[in-house]
Amino acid sequence: MIGRKAVVGLSLLCALCFCAFAASSASAKGTTAGECKSASGSKDFKDAHCDEEVAAGTGSFGHVLFEKGSAVKYTGVNDTTGTKTPWMLEGKLAGVVVTVECTEVTSAGSVTNEEVGGVMKLKFGDIKVTATGCTVPTQPACTVEVPVFETGVTDPMNLKKEAVEKTGPTGEIIKAHAEVAGSTEMGLKFAPTEGTTFVTLVFSGVGCPAALKGNKPVQGFAYGTSKGRGSTEATSSSGATLTFSKETTASGLTFGGNTATLVGTQTLRKEGGNPLILTTTST
Numbered sequence: 569m570i571g572r573k574a575v576v577g578l579s580l581l582c583a584l585c586f587c588a589f590a591a592s593s594a595s596a597k598g599t600t601a602g603e604c605k606s607a608s609g610s611k612d613f614k615d616a617h618c619d620e621e622v623a624a625g626t627g628s629f630g631h632v633l634f635e636k637g638s639a640v641k642y643t644g645v646n647d648t649t650g651t652k653t654p655w656m657l658e659g660k661l662a663g664v665v666v667t668v669e670c671t672e673v674t675s676a677g678s679v680t681n682e683e684v685g686g687v688m689k690l691k692f693g694d695i696k697v698t699a700t701g702c703t704v705p706t707q708p709a710c711t712v713e714v715p716v717f718e719t720g721v722t723d724p725m726n727l728k729k730e731a732v733e734k735t736g737p738t739g740e741i742i743k744a745h746a747e748v749a750g751s752t753e754m755g756l757k758f759a760p761t762e763g764t765t766f767v768t769l770v771f772s773g774v775g776c777p778a779a780l781k782g783n784k785p786v787q788g789f790a791y792g793t794s795k796g797r798g799s800t801e802a803t804s805s806s807g808a809t810l811t812f813s814k815e816t817t818a819s820g821l822t823f824g825g826n827t828a829t830l831v832g833t834q835t836l837r838k839e840g841g842n843p844l845i846l847t848t849t850s851t
Contacts, residue, residue, distance in 0.1 A: 597849050598688030599723050601640070601679045602633035603842040604808060617648070617808040617835070617843045619794075631845050636681045639693070641839040644675035648809050648835050655699065655812075655832030657769075657786065659823025660737040662779035666823070668712055668769060671701030675834060677719075679844075690846070692721035709775030715768065720761050723846075727755040727791060734818040734827045742829070744819035745791055754848065756810065759789030759820070766790070766821060789820040790830050808843030809835045 604618035610630040614620045618629055634640050646652050657668045677695030681688060699714040728751035730743035745753070760766055765785045772781060792810035814829040821828040836844035 597686065598683075599690050599846055599848045600633050600681050600688045601690055602631050602845050602847065603838050604629050604845050605632045605842050618845050619809070631847055633847065634679075634681055636683060636688075639678045639680045641678050642676070642836050642844055643839055644810075644834040644836045646673045646833050646835075648833065653833055655830070657823075657828065657830050658737045659786065659821075659828035660826040661784065661824035662777075664777055664780060665706055665737050666704065666780065667706040668714070669703055669705055670699040670714060673697065673699045673832060673834065675719075675836075676839075677721075679721075688849075690721065690723055695719045695721065704771070707776060707780065709773050710771050710777070710780060711773045713770040713772075715770070717767055718761075719758055722757045722759065724755050724757045724791065726751045727753040727793070729753060729815070732819055736814060736818060736827055736829060737823075742814050742818040742827075744814075745793070745816045746819045753793065754846070755791045755793045755816070757789055757791055764788065784823070786828055787822045788828075790817040791820065792816065792834065808837065808845060809833055 604613065604616060606616070606629050610624055611627045612621060612624045613627045613629040614622050616629055618631060621627075646655060652672055655670045655673045659666050675695060675697045678693050680691040680693070682691050683689070696716055696718050698716050702712050702714050704710040704712050724747045726747050726749055727745055728748035729745055731746035731748050731751075732744050734742045734744045736742045745755070747757075758766070764787050766788055768783050768785045770783055790812055792812050793816055794808075794810055810833065812830050812832050812834075814831060817830040818827050821830060838844060
């Protein structure tokens with residue numbers, strides 16, 4: 569939601585995504601992007617975001633993959649039903665718990681389906697994230713600016729739930745997700761392309777604690793996950809909405825050297841069109 573240059577973990581941010589499309593949802597081994605489209609593809613989903621799976625051929629929506637090699641533009645917004653869900657970043661600095669809440673978080677970028685050595689991979693590029701309507705509920709005397717930041721995306725195919733325990737900003741124990749060999753949860757990883765700064769928050773205001781004023785970086789990375797088919801299947805898929813939660817962000821984000829968390833959603837769509845989906849085939 570905030571930072572300088574970052575690399576885009578699946579749903580967001582998943583998260584964290586398009587001109588021409590393949591005619592079938594079948595794909596080579598690896599991960600392939602496409603759109604959730606009515607009266608097209610395998611028709612094995614009942615909803616327009618391809619979240620709710622039904623028996624093959626009995627649904628109203630299906631996956632239509634983007635043509636290999638074509639960079640497809642996408643946009644994202646924290647809105648799935650017409651009501652925006654605020655994003656919230658929580659951390660602790662100099663003993664002070666800090667919560668930053670933003671009413672609108674949008675993203676824009678591109679994704680390309682590439683084949684490398686017979687394996688399909690996603691190449692994300694030109695991603696920019698904008699956060700507006702940001703406040704500091706825990707420190708009402710403070711104002712905060714979240715500059716527009718650039719990001720990219722990597723695909724962690726070995727994301728495991730409840731892999732590590734972290735102590736959160738308010739002392740809560742969080743069973744965080746992490747990349748663990750052999751795990752298969754779908755996810756996109758948002759991480760800096762340069763250095764370690766995920767986003768820099770700019771605090772100011774009369775009465776704002778001196779320890780908080782100025783440029784304060786949030787370090788590390790965050791995963792976004794989405795609904796999808798179970799990990800026991802040869803082919804898994806994601807819906808269009810990336811979810812960032814305490815569990816998917818606590819393993820990677822820090823603020824003032826302490827564990828930080830990011831909570832929010834991003835619904836991704838082909839620019840001016842249908843919801844974005846990702847399909848992963850393991851065999």
